[in-house]
Structures are given as structure tokens and as C-alpha cells.
Amino acid sequence: MLDDICVTINDIKENLKPGEKFKAVGVLTSARLKRDKNDQPYWDLAVMDASGTLNVKAWSDTKWWDARLGEKKALDQDQLAEIERISRQPVGILGVVTKFKQKLQYHVNQIYLLSADKYPPESFMEKSPVPIEQMERDFWAIVDSCGEPVRTLLHDFFDDEMWERFKVAPAAVKNHHAYVHGLIEHTLDVTKASRAIGSIYLNKGLKIDMDILTAGALLHDIGKLNAYSIDLAPQITLQGAVIDHIPLGYFTFMEFAKRFNFDENVILAIGHIIISHHGKKEYGSPVLPSTPEALIVSAADELDFLVYCWNSTPPADELSLSEYNGVAQRRFWKS
Structure with missing residues (x-):
């Protein structure tokens, strides 16, 4: 055949x-x-x-x-x-x-x-369409653009072992970026969008801490390393099913921060971004975003999810409308 x-x-x-x-x-x-x-x-x-x-x-x-x-x-x-x-x-x-x-x-x-x-x-394993070499370069260039202490914090967090896990991991079991290298692809898109939005408001005179914004965006989904596993396809772990990636990510980051003498307000601000990034309690966030940095990362995360859904959904009728997407709660116009 x-x-x-x-x-x-x-x-x-x-x-x-x-x-x-x-x-x-x-x-x-x-x-x-x-x-x-x-x-x-x-x-x-x-x-x-x-x-x-x-x-x-x-x-x-x-x-x-x-x-x-x-x-x-x-x-x-x-x-x-x-x-x-x-x-x-x-x-x-x-x-x-x-x-x-x-x-x-x-x-x-x-x-x-x-x-x-x-x-x-x-x-036959599905992989990100973006070359991993390009994404690695982009990731570390963003990290190195940060000032201290955030640059050192990010280098210490993404040590060799963590980096090898992070760059391979999927961003989901289904719905968006559910493939090898999906997490780093999604993370970079959210981080680049967050930094672009943050720059707009910074230039208007708002008090935006671009380093905290960047760190929060790069770390917002870190809990997915324990929430999902990947063999040939992404699968949810027991931890992911009964705890979920948001509290897992917050716990992972805060446990890491305890080992170092970082400023408590910096750690709290980044932790707040991680714990609130789904934007609403009904979407899984224990608390709502309450800083401009957290608001921006939450908005960028939602936007990247919706744009991915739009891009990956084919038209289903003569009006170029997609089938109804229950997770996105809409039909997409594909003209």
C-alpha cells in the first residue's frame, strides 16, 4: 500500500x-x-x-x-x-x-x-514548526537582555537539567501547542507579546517593570513540566490532573527562590504572575492579576491560545467559518 x-x-x-x-x-x-x-x-x-x-x-x-x-x-x-x-x-x-x-x-x-x-x-512525533535552534537563541537573548537580579535568577532557574526538560516539553495535551517543543514555542510567543505590550505602556509613562514582566512571562507555564509528560503524544500526569499546572508552577518557582537571596518583592511579583496568569478564577487561577505585569502576561497568554486555535482550525462551510470551538467558545472566521 x-x-x-x-x-x-x-x-x-x-x-x-x-x-x-x-x-x-x-x-x-x-x-x-x-x-x-x-x-x-x-x-x-x-x-x-x-x-x-x-x-x-x-x-x-x-x-x-x-x-x-x-x-x-x-x-x-x-x-x-x-x-x-x-x-x-x-x-x-x-x-x-x-x-x-x-x-x-x-x-x-x-x-x-x-x-x-x-x-x-x-x-512520527509531532514537533513545533519553529526550529528549536532558533527558539533557543531567542530565549537566551531575551534572558540576557534583563538586568540584575532577574538575569541571574533566570540563568540559575534554567540550569542544564531544567533546560533539557523545558525545551522538549509540550504546552498542553490538546487544544494548543500539544507537541514536542510546544512549551518553549508558546512561552516565547507570550513573552515577546508581553514585552511589546509592556513597552507601549512604559513609553506612555506607566510604571512597568520590564524585567519582572519578562521573567513572569518566561516562567508562567513552568508547572507544565510536572503536569504533562510526552511519549509519542502529550499526556497528563497524576499531579497535573489533581493539582494542575498553575499551583505546580508557583510551588516550583517559590521553592527554587528559597535557596537564593533574591529580593522578596521581586520573587512575590513573579510568583503573582505565575499564579494569576489564567486571568479568571473560573479559568483556574486562584487569584486574579493585580499588577500591570500580571495583567499583561495574562492577556498575552490568552491571545496566543486564541490565535493558535484560529490558525489550526480549518473552515467548515461556504462562509469560511470553522466548526464551533468549545474551548475558545466561538467559531473562527477563516477568510
């Missing part, structure tokens, strides 16, 4: 229309056996490649093949029953784009289990 050219997941989602067929290779990240309204079984699958993740449906007439040893063999019912327990499995899929209730769906009519030696699962 791989003799012809395959398309990427992103190509399928962005460019194909109802009725068009596709052929792709990726890694199966989840497989759940469900039943439709007529009590007929079907598979709800997620297939990922380096460009994104596609949710597909495999109905009762879908053909499953085992091609892991080269020659394809049909899967029997006992083998098919094990699919839910298979992880990190490379697959080839052949399918067609359909539309149901004004929403695009992706149905597969053939699925091939492929050799992990020939198609390493790690090669």
Missing part, C-alpha cells in the same frame, strides 16, 4: 474535501472500540505523524492487515481484539473524507500494521 506517495496528516486536514481519498503513514496513538446508534461496533482511532494528529473511524467493513513481517495477512478477530492494547504501533491507512452534520470526518477502509524497525514510531 506504500508504493504510491502518501500525504501528511496536515495535508489531509487542510487540503482534502469530502469525497477525496487519502493514503498516509503514521503511528496509532489510541484505539477505542465503540458502538453507533444502531449498536454496531466501530473503531475510533487517532493516528499521528510529524505534522499533526488525525481522528479517524474504522467501520465493520474496514479491512485490517498485519504487514509487520513484510507479507500482509488479514487480522483475525482475536488479533483485532488486542488493538486497544497496542501502543506505539506504526500504521498505514487508506481512507476517504466525508461530511456528517456539517463536520468533516475521516473514514478508513484499510489499515496496515507496519514494522517498527522500518517505520520507527519516534519519527
